[in-house]
Amino acid sequence: xxxxxxxxxxxxLDSFATPRTAHAHCDLPCxxxxxxxxxxxxxxxxxxxxxxxxxxxxVFRARAVTIKEQRAELVKHHLWVLWTDYFKPAHADSHxxxxxxxxxxxxxxxxxxxxxxxxxxxxxxxxxxxxDRIFWExxxx
Amino acid sequence: xxxxxxxxxxxxLDSFATPRTAHAHCDLPCxxxxxxxxxxxxxxxxxxxxxxxxxxxxVFRARAVTIKEQRAELVKHHLWVLWTDYFKPAHADSHxxxxxxxxxxxxxxxxxxxxxxxxxxxxxxxxxxxxDRIFWExxxx
Amino acid sequence: xxxxxxxxxxxxLDSFATPRTAHAHCDLPCxxxxxxxxxxxxxxxxxxxxxxxxxxxxVFRARAVTIKEQRAELVKHHLWVLWTDYFKPAHADSHxxxxxxxxxxxxxxxxxxxxxxxxxxxxxxxxxxxxDRIFWExxxx
Amino acid sequence: xxxxxxxxxxxxLDSFATPRTAHAHCDLPCxxxxxxxxxxxxxxxxxxxxxxxxxxxxVFRARAVTIKEQRAELVKHHLWVLWTDYFKPAHADSHxxxxxxxxxxxxxxxxxxxxxxxxxxxxxxxxxxxxDRIFWExxxx
Amino acid sequence: xxxxxxxxxxxxLDSFATPRTAHAHCDLPCxxxxxxxxxxxxxxxxxxxxxxxxxxxxVFRARAVTIKEQRAELVKHHLWVLWTDYFKPAHADSHxxxxxxxxxxxxxxxxxxxxxxxxxxxxxxxxxxxxDRIFWExxxx
Amino acid sequence: xxxxxxxxxxxxLDSFATPRTAHAHCDLPCxxxxxxxxxxxxxxxxxxxxxxxxxxxxVFRARAVTIKEQRAELVKHHLWVLWTDYFKPAHADSHxxxxxxxxxxxxxxxxxxxxxxxxxxxxxxxxxxxxDRIFWExxxx
Numbered sequence: 001x002x003x004x005x006x007x008x009x010x011x012x013l014d015s016f017a018t019p020r021t022a023h024a025h026c027d028l029p030c031x032x033x034x035x036x037x038x039x040x041x042x043x044x045x046x047x048x049x050x051x052x053x054x055x056x057x058x059v060f061r062a063r064a065v066t067i068k069e070q071r072a073e074l075v076k077h078h079l080w081v082l083w084t085d086y087f088k089p090a091h092a093d094s095h096x097x098x099x100x101x102x103x104x105x106x107x108x109x110x111x112x113x114x115x116x117x118x119x120x121x122x123x124x125x126x127x128x129x130x131x132d133r134i135f136w137e138x139x140x141x
Numbered sequence: 142x143x144x145x146x147x148x149x150x151x152x153x154l155d156s157f158a159t160p161r162t163a164h165a166h167c168d169l170p171c172x173x174x175x176x177x178x179x180x181x182x183x184x185x186x187x188x189x190x191x192x193x194x195x196x197x198x199x200v201f202r203a204r205a206v207t208i209k210e211q212r213a214e215l216v217k218h219h220l221w222v223l224w225t226d227y228f229k230p231a232h233a234d235s236h237x238x239x240x241x242x243x244x245x246x247x248x249x250x251x252x253x254x255x256x257x258x259x260x261x262x263x264x265x266x267x268x269x270x271x272x273d274r275i276f277w278e279x280x281x282x
Numbered sequence: 283x284x285x286x287x288x289x290x291x292x293x294x295l296d297s298f299a300t301p302r303t304a305h306a307h308c309d310l311p312c313x314x315x316x317x318x319x320x321x322x323x324x325x326x327x328x329x330x331x332x333x334x335x336x337x338x339x340x341v342f343r344a345r346a347v348t349i350k351e352q353r354a355e356l357v358k359h360h361l362w363v364l365w366t367d368y369f370k371p372a373h374a375d376s377h378x379x380x381x382x383x384x385x386x387x388x389x390x391x392x393x394x395x396x397x398x399x400x401x402x403x404x405x406x407x408x409x410x411x412x413x414d415r416i417f418w419e420x421x422x423x
Numbered sequence: 424x425x426x427x428x429x430x431x432x433x434x435x436l437d438s439f440a441t442p443r444t445a446h447a448h449c450d451l452p453c454x455x456x457x458x459x460x461x462x463x464x465x466x467x468x469x470x471x472x473x474x475x476x477x478x479x480x481x482v483f484r485a486r487a488v489t490i491k492e493q494r495a496e497l498v499k500h501h502l503w504v505l506w507t508d509y510f511k512p513a514h515a516d517s518h519x520x521x522x523x524x525x526x527x528x529x530x531x532x533x534x535x536x537x538x539x540x541x542x543x544x545x546x547x548x549x550x551x552x553x554x555d556r557i558f559w560e561x562x563x564x
Numbered sequence: 565x566x567x568x569x570x571x572x573x574x575x576x577l578d579s580f581a582t583p584r585t586a587h588a589h590c591d592l593p594c595x596x597x598x599x600x601x602x603x604x605x606x607x608x609x610x611x612x613x614x615x616x617x618x619x620x621x622x623v624f625r626a627r628a629v630t631i632k633e634q635r636a637e638l639v640k641h642h643l644w645v646l647w648t649d650y651f652k653p654a655h656a657d658s659h660x661x662x663x664x665x666x667x668x669x670x671x672x673x674x675x676x677x678x679x680x681x682x683x684x685x686x687x688x689x690x691x692x693x694x695x696d697r698i699f700w701e702x703x704x705x
Numbered sequence: 706x707x708x709x710x711x712x713x714x715x716x717x718l719d720s721f722a723t724p725r726t727a728h729a730h731c732d733l734p735c736x737x738x739x740x741x742x743x744x745x746x747x748x749x750x751x752x753x754x755x756x757x758x759x760x761x762x763x764v765f766r767a768r769a770v771t772i773k774e775q776r777a778e779l780v781k782h783h784l785w786v787l788w789t790d791y792f793k794p795a796h797a798d799s800h801x802x803x804x805x806x807x808x809x810x811x812x813x814x815x816x817x818x819x820x821x822x823x824x825x826x827x828x829x830x831x832x833x834x835x836x837d838r839i840f841w842e843x844x845x846x
Binding site: 027029069073076080083084085092099100103106107110113114 | 309311351355358362365366367374381382385388389392395396
Binding site: 168170210213214217221224225226233240241244247248251254255 | 732734774777778781785788789790797804805808811812815818819
């Protein structure tokens, strides 16, 4: 465990984007969380949009819309879990925009179901990026 | 674990400003995959074991076992998806142990449901680490 | 819609407990929402606690805990959906405590998984009652 | 809608002092049931049809059909649960048409997946209304 | 178990080259149904009971109860689907006890969640066997 | 049990389509498995294709594609479970092509989501047939 802790510290020093140990969730709580879960699904949402827009095959396009719907739902779920389960009152105090950020990000995921406009997916990814930044900041402190 | 940690650190150094594309999955296929999904759930499995073993509260322990069961099922699912959907015949040719590796890793996830022995979770995490290594190797080529 | 509004007003006048037009949700959006979905599951959470506490049968008690876990997860889901999908910026402006209310209510649902203390379920039900009150207030305006 | 509104108003008048406990379900059994769960989803089914029929956007219409499919499945599930879990032999004896009613209502929910004819959703809602009426009658006795 | 083995052998002899049309379900409707889906899960329910009863390991027993709960839920689902989706008014006319049979079988599946008494699982399997008999009879005609 | 066994034997005599003792799965493990689960869903996949191809109704065709997607996912799931949970190292030793067979079969199920070409479903069914053959062979030994 010492090596892992050390590696975390070094990672913290050398990059914003180091391949981080990923963290998940359960309501035990097991204490394992990671915004990567939401981001991965959001990237899938974006890819579905791109593939939809590049295709002229009706069946393929219908499947892209349906699958995007499912992945966007997963984005919402992972974000909701982070918001309710990981973040504590002290975090909300030090990050006054936290609730608004999650509200907008989950709304963006809902919007991503309704459109194939890649800009919506990019906006969603940016908001998840902001959540990710705050998340790791709170993990450090 | 030392080698893995070291390789992670080195990855950290040379991917400095490289926001790693996170990789998920859908069967469109959207082309987004990432072994992190399995690893995150496996870390949750391990945490459930640790919290179970550290507790003397019967209700808590029962919940830990049930939740671990669910997370381990997700590990299996994410690994199966990678195996069937991401890996192609050319990958199997260049990595002859690929099938065996996935078979053993998913069996380890099944075993992790049946025990609270952390060594089983560590073994599972190691196998996912090996899958992760192969995955990124194939992404590069 | 006038008739429906009228009917609501009359219902309001003649009872505390009139069978209200129930409202659900989908992300079409279909526009159908109803806090009753969360409340129903929360009542189930409370009943699981009560039955757990009244029983001395180990298997029954274990089942009560596991089932409570599932119903509490549904409470969270229904509340998250209301928060993200039904409520609009104008609502948040006129109800400044809205985010905090939902955050605490979903946290209470998480807590209800971890305990058999009926007071936690009552607290959860009270918060859902408050959400219900605001919800119907916004429907009127 | 006028007839339905009227009937609702009358219901409201004569259940005046009946503090309706909302009722959900689990197979503990927790004893919490409520036909509102089925009705809420059925209202969503109907709204999906209406929105589908009012739109000329192909993607929107496809989403409406897919989402309706999911909500109709939930209608079936909630009705099946009521039928099997809530109703007891004594109820079936005093309501000889009970099985037939549930059979037709769940068949109507299946049909609602296959069409965008709002009359099918109205028929489904009427049957759920009948089930609701019987349900509350049995709760009283 | 010897009788069962014998029956398998006899089956092996005479169904040698008989690719049995398997029957599943979807609400397209695709027209594919098979009571085997319910029976398979019910056999799993029974096996969970037997393994539970033969074990003295608390964790194992708790897992057996939880998993049995899930398989019994699947039994109910598969039976409900058969009842609502496969069977038509003409079948109900020629098999007047059909509704009662399904009601009791799904109630038995609910009961199987609440006990580890193998007799309940056997009763459930017998009722599924009766449903199976009627099902294939209606397929022939 | 004797009566049931006897009736099973008699059933076996009067038909080629004997209700084979079906086998399912859970990760207890309960020891109940049966390739019929995968085959039933695969037949549903094929039926969805056939009904899709025979129809000119856009809504129906879209539903067929979406439902096929779900059933094909179930095929994959049931096959993965068999591969990881039922088959043991000794089986893999005596059937060297086992991993490859499951890999191709699950890939075929993925392909079946992407096409309405019945040949793909037939290929999938053939591979499941081969798995079924090996499965029962291993049960005998």
